[in-house]
Amino acid sequence: MLDEASTEKLLEFELLQALSFVYNTYGFFYDENGDIPTAMEYYHKSLKIREQIDDKEGAAMSYNNIGSIHHYMEDYDLALSYYEKSLGIVLDLQDTLGMSRSYSNIGVIYNEKGLFEEGIRFTKRALDLKKKINDKYGLASGFIN
Numbered sequence: 001m002l003d004e005a006s007t008e009k010l011l012e013f014e015l016l017q018a019l020s021f022v023y024n025t026y027g028f029f030y031d032e033n034g035d036i037p038t039a040m041e042y043y044h045k046s047l048k049i050r051e052q053i054d055d056k057e058g059a060a061m062s063y064n065n066i067g068s069i070h071h072y073m074e075d076y077d078l079a080l081s082y083y084e085k086s087l088g089i090v091l092d093l094q095d096t097l098g099m100s101r102s103y104s105n106i107g108v109i110y111n112e113k114g115l116f117e118e119g120i121r122f123t124k125r126a127l128d129l130k131k132k133i134n135d136k137y138g139l140a141s142g143f144i145n
Contacts, residue, residue, distance in 0.1 A: 013053055020049035020058055027065060040069055060089035060098055064105065071109060080109045100129035 027042035047062035049055075067082030083105045090098030107122030 016049050016053050020046045036069060056089050056093055060086045076109050076113050096129050096133050100126045
């Protein structure tokens with residue numbers, strides 16, 4: 001049984017985690033509806049909370065979402081830096097699905113920058129991981145990239 005202080009800490013963590021999820025969802029909603037500045041605001045709010053509560057998996061997702069917006073805005077260097085931050089976290093977590101997504105995103109950026117050998121190298125890593133975990137949707141989208 002948890003004492004009162006432990007219960008309060010757990011409740012605070014769960015509330016902050018829920019709030020970060022809500023902010024991320026708002027970010028996604030605004031992103032999908034073309035309001036990029038508002039999407040970015042909510043993605044950053046979500047990231048700040050996730051870092052505060054040491055939610056590594058959530059932070060990796062936030063870095064990936066922010067990277068996607070910079071990718072869309074054709075700011076490839078900044079997109080790459082966010083994708084690499086996400087990759088670092090998912091590697092630490094041994095999150096195979098997260099690694100495959102990060103490798104795929106990084107591969108696309110290198111291709112956009114005309115660095116095709118690097119793009120192919122990262123895309124192959126992504127596809128190998130997607131095969132390993134039987135991610136059929138990811139495999140299909142990987143072949144399109």
